[in-house]
Amino acid sequence: MADKMDYASAGVDIDLEGSAVASLISSLGKSVRKPGTPGAPVDLPGGFGGLIEFGDHLLALATDGVGSKLQIAALLNQWSGVGIDCMAMNVNDLLCVGAEPIAFVDYVAVPKPDPEVHAALGASLAEACRLARVTLAGGETASLPGIVTELDLSGTALGFLKKGNAITGENLAEGDVLIGLPSSGIHSNGYSLVRRIMAHSGMDYTDIAPFDCNSATREIARFPGQSSQVSLGEIFLNPTRIYCNPVVDLINHAQSDKSYFSIQDIRAICHITGGGLSNLLRLHDQLGWEISDPLPPHPEFTWLASTGDVETWEMYRTFNMGCGMIIAVSQEHAEDIHAWLSAEMLGAKIIGRVVDNNRKVVHVPLGIEYSHY
């Protein structure tokens, strides 16, 4: 194609979104809830938000939606994964601060309610609750024919942690080791670009994928009644991985007497979302990140890049490229923690280390770097 594709040309203006959110935040004042009382806001190093005091604990809220991945689900009338996507986007964010997710509520806006779609959403949310080990504590379905033209799904997750046990990146140090956890596919970010590339390709979502979608560290959730060959729609709708297992277990294990390593050895956790590798830059003001031995990208990323003629640099700041979560751990216990994680999740891998490079993310094999989120 004539123009190379990127995320902005696919219709998402990240700067405009950022400036809108900044406008909203600048209008907010200080919380009326006083320090030491339930609900008082907690500011942690690293700028994590969403935490409030609650006695000896902190509570954390995360809210997010599935986004334009839903448009592919609507096109194919396949809803079995989107509840998992919605859960994942929220609980994976809670994990990053060391919170254990315990409850979830969903919000569905539709032009007109459809009992069949809602039954599928319910089944998907039930599976998501099982995977994330949370209680579905409510939900709302709003009929808004004047506002939405298709189904929108978002949700809010609640988590908790002991005061003093937050994982903030505060103790991050040069030489800390990065462990990457494999993604299950595209997860729930970058779908404006996916859809644009699909439109350009001339292919349908029901077409058999023109590449071998096998990947050692994930399975594709099949639609009911499909042939043995996997369609592009199945690949693109593969549910986002929920990392509660192994991350909650890792955190709890680190706090137990049986553990060789402690919670202090887990320095920072990063959920790789819309900014791709540049998400790492949120975790520290000065230190940087060197990815020397990355997880392999799933085949769909390679296909998207070549079909859309997308620059590698753009791919790695839009998609997770095979790695959905990165855990920075102390050098001393990196092997222990890697071994522990590997036993719980196939494909967990040491991918690099924390470096003192003035806050850059460097992907060594590809020679690309990021210095702005």
Add this chain to the structure above:
Amino acid sequence: MADKMDYASAGVDIDLEGSAVASLISSLGKSVRKPGTPGAPVDLPGGFGGLIEFGDHLLALATDGVGSKLQIAALLNQWSGVGIDCMAMNVNDLLCVGAEPIAFVDYVAVPKPDPEVHAALGASLAEACRLARVTLAGGETASLPGIVTELDLSGTALGFLKKGNAITGENLAEGDVLIGLPSSGIHSNGYSLVRRIMAHSGMDYTDIAPFDCNSATREIARFPGQSSQVSLGEIFLNPTRIYCNPVVDLINHAQSDKSYFSIQDIRAICHITGGGLSNLLRLHDQLGWEISDPLPPHPEFTWLASTGDVETWEMYRTFNMGCGMIIAVSQEHAEDIHAWLSAEMLGAKIIGRVVDNNRKVVHVPLGIEYSHY
């Protein structure tokens, strides 16, 4: 007009919505979180949902959106009240179980972010947090041009209460006294019908209201730069009342040594939302409700009924008709509690009592009744 208007003809199919939600719920299984652990679901008498265990406390989540009132806000580009509406719909629900709201997160879906609109939303949410006395613990803005054509705003509120102090209606008894708290106007329900009546009336939202909108128990929040005369748009966008003050204070006072009455004297709390008076039927399996001395409806309700030729029965099951919250209290301490509430909120009034009438709501002066939600 030829046909009388009702909520269904205004485009909202409550049965379809109910059946969609029932489909979703029937797909859900049991929570994986075991009784006695954080996040385990708590079933209370009266069927209240959304509560989970957390040590000596229960945590409660409520999630809801502003709905089609947003379409009037968009038409007039007036966003200063909708954050308060969003907060109110959620925290008022938490109050009904006796929970004190402590934190809130917002979810905004837009076709394209607009920093000016977001600044207004931020100011509105900040004011809402002050009124509800909660911390804004996060939020999400999603750009979804393929899914939403106008701004959608929803949110989730988190509250807590001591185990054993939930207000469930379990101890409700014949003779209990109903105290009504005045609404500030239409609140956030029934707007499909409001918009249909407006379309039928031939009037514009910017027109001066053709009635005296003064009402003893509320003020109309004015748009900036308006004349002294109040427009229909200002009346219809008047923010939903947040009842944290006085209800949280009442609950806390009832638990203090200084109080003449106890938490057991507060038998049930009902947020009057989309079902109008029929909301009361949710609170008990057998007992009924006699409203003998109701709060006066605000003038806009009268105007809507006459302009839309809406049956009185339909009005009282669609709108709050001047009464946004009803608190059922013991006969013994009804006067104490009424006096306490009156000191905190102008217009709090004893409006009726609990009766043993096989689960009906009876509005005595108007001779109307409801036996189904």
